Amino acid sequence: MLELLQQKLQSLFKNLRGYGKLSEENISGAIREIRLALLASDVHIQVVKEICEEVKQKALGTKVLESIRPGDQFIKIFHDELIEYLAADKTGLCSSRPLKILLCGLNGSGKTTTAAKLALWCKKNRERVGLVAADLTRPAAIEQLSKLASLVGITVYAPKESERLDDFLIRVDSQSVQDRLSVIIYDTAGRLDLDEELLEELRHLHELVCPQEVLIVIDSATGQKGVDVVRAFKEKIPLTGLILSKFDGDARGGAAFSVKKVTGVPILFMGTGEKIESLEVFRPERLVDRLFGFGDIVSLVEKV
Amino acid sequence: IDWEALLIESDMGINLSQKLYALLDKEGLLGKAELAERRIKNELLHILQNHKAPLPVGKPGVILLVGVNGGGKTTTAAKLAYRFKAEGKKVFFAACDTFRAAATEQLKIWAEKLDVPMVSGKEGADAASVAFRAFVQASEAQADYLIVDTAGRQANKKNLMMELGKLKRTLEKVSAQTPLFILLVVDGTSGSNILVQAKEFNEALGLSGMIMTKLDSSSKGGMVAAVKYELGIPTYFIGRGENLESLEEFNPEGFVEEFFS
Ligand SMILES: Nc1nc2c(ncn2[C@@H]2O[C@H](COP(=O)(O)OP(=O)(O)OP(=O)(O)O)[C@@H](O)[C@H]2O)c(=O)[nH]1
Ligand SMILES: Nc1nc2c(ncn2[C@@H]2O[C@H](COP(=O)(O)OP(=O)(O)OP(=O)(O)O)[C@@H](O)[C@H]2O)c(=O)[nH]1
Ligand SMILES: [Mg+2]
Numbered sequence: 001m002l003e004l005l006q007q008k009l010q011s012l013f014k015n016l017r018g019y020g021k022l023s024e025e026n027i028s029g030a031i032r033e034i035r036l037a038l039l040a041s042d043v044h045i046q047v048v049k050e051i052c053e054e055v056k057q058k059a060l061g062t063k064v065l066e067s068i069r070p071g072d073q074f075i076k077i078f079h080d081e082l083i084e085y086l087a088a089d090k091t092g093l094c095s096s097r098p099l100k101i102l103l104c105g106l107n108g109s110g111k112t113t114t115a116a117k118l119a120l121w122c123k124k125n126r127e128r129v130g131l132v133a134a135d136l137t138r139p140a141a142i143e144q145l146s147k148l149a150s151l152v153g154i155t156v157y158a159p160k161e162s163e164r165l166d167d168f169l170i171r172v173d174s175q176s177v178q179d180r181l182s183v184i185i186y187d188t189a190g191r192l193d194l195d196e197e198l199l200e201e202l203r204h205l206h207e208l209v210c211p212q213e214v215l216i217v218i219d220s221a222t223g224q225k226g227v228d229v230v231r232a233f234k235e236k237i238p239l240t241g242l243i244l245s246k247f248d249g250d251a252r253g254g255a256a257f258s259v260k261k262v263t264g265v266p267i268l269f270m271g272t273g274e275k276i277e278s279l280e281v282f283r284p285e286r287l288v289d290r291l292f293g294f295g296d297i298v299s300l301v302e303k304v
Numbered sequence: 305i306d307w308e309a310l311l312i313e314s315d316m317g318i319n320l321s322q323k324l325y326a327l328l329d330k331e332g333l334l335g336k337a338e339l340a341e342r343r344i345k346n347e348l349l350h351i352l353q354n355h356k357a358p359l360p361v362g363k364p365g366v367i368l369l370v371g372v373n374g375g376g377k378t379t380t381a382a383k384l385a386y387r388f389k390a391e392g393k394k395v396f397f398a399a400c401d402t403f404r405a406a407a408t409e410q411l412k413i414w415a416e417k418l419d420v421p422m423v424s425g426k427e428g429a430d431a432a433s434v435a436f437r438a439f440v441q442a443s444e445a446q447a448d449y450l451i452v453d454t455a456g457r458q459a460n461k462k463n464l465m466m467e468l469g470k471l472k473r474t475l476e477k478v479s480a481q482t483p484l485f486i487l488l489v490v491d492g493t494s495g496s497n498i499l500v501q502a503k504e505f506n507e508a509l510g511l512s513g514m515i516m517t518k519l520d521s522s523s524k525g526g527m528v529a530a531v532k533y534e535l536g537i538p539t540y541f542i543g544r545g546e547n548l549e550s551l552e553e554f555n556p557e558g559f560v561e562e563f564f565s
């Protein structure tokens with residue numbers, strides 16, 4: 001894919017070297033190619049439109065460097081702009097203790113696995129961590145979390161037989177104080193963006209728990225509706241961050257990019273495998289490179 | 305109407321979107337909302353309507369569910385069993401996800417609810433050997449269908465894809481006379497990557513068709529059309545909820561109507 005984009009841009013810019021400045025005329029073809037690449041990466045179409053317009057304004061009048069291929073130079077301008085969009089004030093987790101983290105998201109996005117990954121992450125940072133099984137819907141959700149918790153080597157708090165969710169959460173509150181936990185991570189049931197009832201249930205759960213961190217887990221393969229999804233959740237509860245799961249696959253992650261650009265919810269971590277160790281701090285370059293479908297061109301441009 | 309945006313936003317992918325857009329442009333329909341809509345519907349119907357092979361019959365007919373992580377394979381296995389049972393068929397489960405935490409327990413809960421016998425293995429057991437045992441038992445019990453649930457995997461992981469190939473060959477060997485039906489389960493909230501998934505799973509296994517889940521979301525599931533258009537792979541069912549009843553046979557007319565709703 002990159003090779004394709006790169007080749008196309010090189011041939012478009014073939015005659016540009018020594019031309020002076022980038023003009024409307026000589027970049028329109030290049031913008032078109034990049035536009036297609038971003039759409040193929042599932043960046044939301046309105047976001048693509050905005051970006052292309054903004055970058056065009058930036059690129060116009062830029063002096064063509066002699067030392068690198070104009071195609072690369074153009075990609076670099078785009079690249080830097082996309083990185084800029086992903087910049088966030090917030091990077092790590094909230095520092096107050098005890099810290100409550102609530103995970104939410106669509107069905108199957110990776111919440112339960114990510115809960116265990118985060119728990120391990122915090123444990124490595126010498127926190128006393130507990131996992132709370134607040135998904136009472138999915139078959140074997142509690143067993144899944146319990147197994148993962150035992151891999152992490154921490155306690156899982158699960159509701160007793162026929163215990164109501166509200167009572168359970170109140171019990172967890174006092175139990176976690178007794179157990180002197182410094183980080184408490186809540187796994188919740190998956191729900192889709194149109195399910196008003198389940199979203200309302202999430203609002204209620206959030207109210208009971210009062211977490212400092214509310215993280216939405218988004219699958220890297222999410223399509224055009226990613227922004228709507230996050231909006232639907234955000235209308236109910238204040239999201240404080242996003243975790244991009246399954247980044248080890250070959251999906252491009254365009255939805256997460258769009259979400260950050262449109263809603264401002266910062267991307268904090270990425271999931272890079274099924275194992276509980278596979279969690280990494282989010283790095284904008286990795287996502288942006290993926291959006292273009294490449295890896296090394298930027299460092300190549302950087303050297304110049 | 306911004307037709308291009310409408311098509312792209314439905315997750316139809318750029319190739320098909322551009323094709324349809326070019327069609328409207330060529331025929332001068334871009335400014336004519338109603339005509340354009342009808343033109344797109346017709347074109348989509350043309351793409352979607354095509355011969356679908358019937359589900360396998362045999363003692364048992366094997367349905368192998370594959371796909372990336374979290375797409376809905378296990379839930380869909382349960383929904384399919386529910387459907388077959390309603391038709392009076394005898395169903396068996398093979399719990400071949402021996403990898404993910406509590407995957408077997410998850411299917412087990414469905415199996416008990418549905419009263420469907422299930423063959424499973426220990427955590428970490430060889431998936432192919434579970435499938436083999438399941439086939440033998442289902443065959444002895446004269447079951448109509450054996451539904452095989454597998455572990456989710458990203459298509460770019462070579463070794464995991466090879467493991468699926470092995471599972472397939474084992475089933476082919478033991479079921480010599482009956483055809484194997486391999487269905488890719490994809491998440492309806494996903495975008496263009498579905499096309500990549502379909503391509504890669506198809507190359508590795510040869511897909512019979514696709515099932516798209518989670519269409520009870522706001523997503524339009526345009527990839528159903530893209531996958532048919534680019535790879536010729538038909539969609540058999542769509543999922544619209546977490547419960548057993550919410551599996552519908554894919555219907556091109558209904559799909560196309562919903563596109564504009
Ligand atoms: N390859 C890969 N798989 C992942 C990653 N994160 C989660 N998964 C897998 O995705 C699937 C779904 O993960 P879960 O943690 O069960 O997802 P969930 O959001 O809790 O699902 P529900 O509770 O049913 O909504 C499982 O097969 C996980 O192993 C990741 O970063 N990479
Ligand atoms: N709303 C809705 N949820 C669905 C649908 N199909 C599956 N799910 C949910 O999606 C989540 C993942 O489903 P699973 O059946 O566990 O997916 P899987 O492909 O077996 O996952 P792995 O085995 O981990 O790869 C669960 O929460 C299911 O309840 C659907 O059509 N609609
Ligand atoms: Mg879960």
Ligand SMILES: [Mg+2]
Nearest residue numbers: 377378401407
């Ligand atoms: Mg499963």
